[in-house]
Amino acid sequence: MRVISGEYKGRKLKSTAGDNTRPTADKVKESIFNMIGPYFDDGECLDLFAGSGGLGIEAVSRGMSHAILSEKNRHAVQTIKENVTMTKEPERFTILMGDSRKNMLKLANKEPKIIFKLVFIDPPYQAEKTAADIQLLIENGLIDDETVLVCEMDSKKSLPEEIAYYYKRKRVEYGAIAVEIFEAK
Template identity: 50%
Template sequence: MRVISGNYGSRRLKAVPGQNTRPTTDKIKESMFNLIGGYFESGICLDLYAGSGALAIEAVSRGMDSAVLCEKYRPAIETINENLKVTKEEERFTLLKGDNHKSLRNYATSQLAEPFKLLFLDPPYHKQQIEKDIQWLWELEVINKQTTIVCETDSDVTLPDWIEGHELIKVKDYGATRIHIYEGEENSVE
């Protein structure tokens, strides 16, 4: 696994040991970023189920100002910390440990100055509750109509055409993985 492009391009990243996480392959990660435009001018990224941290690291490598990563699985937290060291810019990342709803709520009320511009939702497939997550994030006011939402699911999952001010604009299958891209009404790109 590696960073595909940008400031950290080609740097090697570690995968979380064991079978409890399912890392996004480099091929899927590259395609995913191509679907959302490839590079960014600024903004803050949220990875609600960070795993190895690879998606947030890729987003910052490609131009996001910073990223917030949520993770509760201890081996994943250790892997994220190791992968953040590879960037040599650990200060651009905030790792929230423990229950993602509780830790993100605390972070949002004390430190978040603006809504996230990019949101990754790649939950464990057997615990997938993407619609509820998006609704909760909307109610918490950490996402808005300028937020691009990228959801990674099993290929047999079909998400609705509209969730909380966001329209489904792209769906792409990669073997057993399906990527759903949502854009807000004020941020729509084709």
């Protein structure tokens, strides 16, 4: 795994050991950023179920000003810390350890309020609750009509065409995984 493009281009990223997390393959990551960007002009990024932190780090490398990386697995959090250190700009990242929903509620109560412009939702496939996570982000005012949502899932599953005021702009399958992009109507 590596950073594909931008400020940190070519830097190697560590992946987590075991099968508790599934790092997004470089080919898939590159395709995701070609669909949503590929480059950004500031803004906050949220990487739920961050795993190794690769998607959030890639987003900052491509121009997001800051990324919050939320991860429950303590071994994965250690990997995220090592990958953030590799950027030599740790101030551009916040690592939240713990349950993603509890972390969303913490963020909702933080002042000043953060509105994310880019959100990655890549839960463990067997515990997929992506639509409910999007609804929680909306209810807590963490996203708005300029936010892009990138959802990764098992290719046998699919999210509804609309979730609240977000619609599915695109779905692409890569073997066993699928990526769906949502934007506001």
